[in-house]
Amino acid sequence: MDRKQFEDLADMWGGHLSHWPDSVREEADAFLHREPSALAILSEASELDNLLSTALLADGGELLEHRIMRSFPKPAFDADWRRPAMAAAAALVIGLAGGYAGGGFVPVQAGDATSLDYADAFDGLTEDWSSWEWSDA
Amino acid sequence: MRRIANGDKDAGRELMERSLGLVLAIGRRMLRDPVEAEDVAQDTFIRAWKAAPDWQPGRAKLESWMCRIAANLCLDRLRKKREAAMEPPPEMQDGAAAADNGMIANEAGMRVLAAIAALPERQRLALELCHFQDFSNIEAAEKLEISVDALESLLARGRRKLKTLLMPQRDELMSSLSEAAESTPEVM
Numbered sequence: 001m002d003r004k005q006f007e008d009l010a011d012m013w014g015g016h017l018s019h020w021p022d023s024v025r026e027e028a029d030a031f032l033h034r035e036p037s038a039l040a041i042l043s044e045a046s047e048l049d050n051l052l053s054t055a056l057l058a059d060g061g062e063l064l065e066h067r068i069m070r071s072f073p074k075p076a077f078d079a080d081w082r083r084p085a086m087a088a089a090a091a092l093v094i095g096l097a098g099g100y101a102g103g104g105f106v107p108v109q110a111g112d113a114t115s116l117d118y119a120d121a122f123d124g125l126t127e128d129w130s131s132w133e134w135s136d137a
Numbered sequence: 138m139r140r141i142a143n144g145d146k147d148a149g150r151e152l153m154e155r156s157l158g159l160v161l162a163i164g165r166r167m168l169r170d171p172v173e174a175e176d177v178a179q180d181t182f183i184r185a186w187k188a189a190p191d192w193q194p195g196r197a198k199l200e201s202w203m204c205r206i207a208a209n210l211c212l213d214r215l216r217k218k219r220e221a222a223m224e225p226p227p228e229m230q231d232g233a234a235a236a237d238n239g240m241i242a243n244e245a246g247m248r249v250l251a252a253i254a255a256l257p258e259r260q261r262l263a264l265e266l267c268h269f270q271d272f273s274n275i276e277a278a279e280k281l282e283i284s285v286d287a288l289e290s291l292l293a294r295g296r297r298k299l300k301t302l303l304m305p306q307r308d309e310l311m312s313s314l315s316e317a318a319e320s321t322p323e324v325m
Contacts, residue, residue: 011292021273047304048296050311051311052268057158064161065157068153069149069150069153071182072149073187
């Protein structure tokens, strides 16, 4: 490697040999140790690296942060779904069992024909409506 | 990331606060359009949050992974624009629009961003991938669909141009940077 090649590489990859391609790093390191001016080349490239690093961050402001957070995905399904599902199932079983057991303590009302009366109110539905006309309305 | 995968919004906010500055700056440098840069930032976080259940710690540094998502999204946008226009987008002459948005964290950064924005698109992208994102020359060449030699040529021309633009004002820029560092807390 000569000085021109070393300068070209510094122009491309900056002042830190660790950022240079693997294929040239060893040779460049050897050149750096035998050529005193190589350090100045790296130093100048590092100065440019430092200047470029000033454009590394940008400030988006609160509005952008709010906008981004509004996009936070709502969980499609609770990751810990078993707990509420088990609680709901337990409540259902207890309710059904309680209702069934409690039914035995309710006295039957003799002569209670409410359901029949209710059904009677809709007896008209069984009539033959096939001959119905608008004029009948 | 595990908390994010479980729908923890506070964890999502923490990730955003840690990475937004980096991600947004990538969009600004690559796209030179503050509005598009914000869109890319938003898309980056949406992708990262959705990918949270598959995140494997140790494979990559979280911020680096976020930056790569952002850089890839920017490249996709630029590719789509090129395909739509069938010609390269017009290059700004002086990068003034990028600097005028006033969103880079400090005065020195704005001036450096303006210099980067003044580079032709391919040089700017080569610089972004190799300098800011630490892509290898082979990876960056693949991303830009060019040969390694062409990539290195773009990189050298880009950095030489930046050297010409910025090095004469380096003392001023560095002192502006020091003042900003003394007067304001760090962004990250």
